[in-house]
Amino acid sequence: MPSKPRQLSLNAFLHDTGHHEASWRHPDSAAERVFDIDFYVEQAQRAEAAKLDGVFFADIPGLWAATPYRPTAHLEPITRLAAIAARTERIGLIATASSTFYEPYNLARLFSSLDILSGGRAGWNIVTTQSEQVARNFNLTQLPPSEERYARAQEFVDVVTKLWDSWEDDAVLTDRDSGRFFDPDKVHQIDHHGRYFQVEGALAAPRSPQGRPVLVQAGSSNQGRAFAARNAEAIFTAHQTIQDAQAFYGDIKTRAANARPWLDEPACTSTGRPCGLRGEASAPSTWKYRPWWSIWCTLSGSKKWPLSRSVRTASSSQLSHSFVTTSTNSWARAYRSSLGGS
Ligand SMILES: Cc1cc2nc3c(=O)[nH]c(=O)nc-3n(C[C@H](O)[C@H](O)[C@H](O)COP(=O)(O)O)c2cc1C
DSSP states (O other), X not given: OOOOOOOOOOEEEOOTTOSSTTGGGXXXXXGGGTTOHHHHHHHHHHHHHTTOSEEEEOOOSSOTTOOTTXXXXXXXXXXXXXXXXXXXXXXXXXXXXXXXXXXXXXXXHHHHHHHHHTTSOEEEEEEOOOOHHHHTTTTOSSOOOHHHHHHHHHHHHHHHHHHHTSBOTTOEEEETTTTEEEOGGGBOOOOEEOSSOEEOOOOSSOOOTTSSOEEEEOOOSHHHHHHHHHHOSEEOOOOSSHHHHHHHHHHHHHHHHHHOTTSSOOOEEEEXXXXXXXXXXXXXXXXXXXXXXXXXXXXXXXXXXXXXXXXOOOOGGGGGGOOBOOTTOHHHHHHHHHTTOO
């Protein structure tokens, strides 16, 4: 029997001036444009033209590792993606936001709005944030332990998804004759009373095109993997050897099948930086093109972007042939074409 067609998801990790601390000092770098929104819009447009599935912004809500030697200040990602949404048409837009430092109502509203204004392209990379220093920006003297952060994250996601579901699909009427803008019977309070959050609802936004924006996660600890298996539709991960990557892939696949047996295909695609996975020391010397590598693991079974646009499964033997990069990287283009892709 012929196997199902397989296709990689490609996501550009747009990391300001790049991962290397000194990359901004290269004479050809665009360091002066780090706070220029057109810089990011241009990259997203290039990624879209090259048919990548998404662009992604990492984030921590603070001036991490404060040092004058790299551009650690950065534009807030949801705001950035709102600007990018207005000047792109199809590409997925993933922003990182912390369940430790946001309130679920605020965040549900922000992602719902991003989903509406982008026509259904929003994705949320759920992080619990590992920085002690950041905690001191949010009324805390120290960061809560990992278990506590993941417990809060689970309730946070539950509240956010309840809020996204608080408007039924056809709640908005805009009926001039009756004078009813929406049908109150189709807008529901969530009345959530939990350990961390008390939220009445409903959300101050109608149901967005995706209903629920795509949930992305990158946990690698035991709690992080359990959380990802239970909630994520796409998973970022990073490994230095193909054995580690395959072990992660197998573990996530098993956990996801146990946590969500109703997924159509509880398989995942684990994609990674090919040089890293092959144990080579570094990427080819194309860093001035900003080859932000990212690792991308998707759980199929969802009807939403980015999972609905193509079949997202690959065997673990494909790991070393799977990677994510910006389209501007000529080496990456050559590599893809050597694999038979365009
Ligand atoms: C590709 C990738 C992107 C990540 N982006 C962020 C980020 O933007 N902000 C953040 O606080 N953590 C980020 N992380 C860290 C993870 O959220 C997570 O904390 C880390 O993988 C450790 O897992 P654990 O929290 O389960 O211990 C990222 C990890 C990976 C692999």
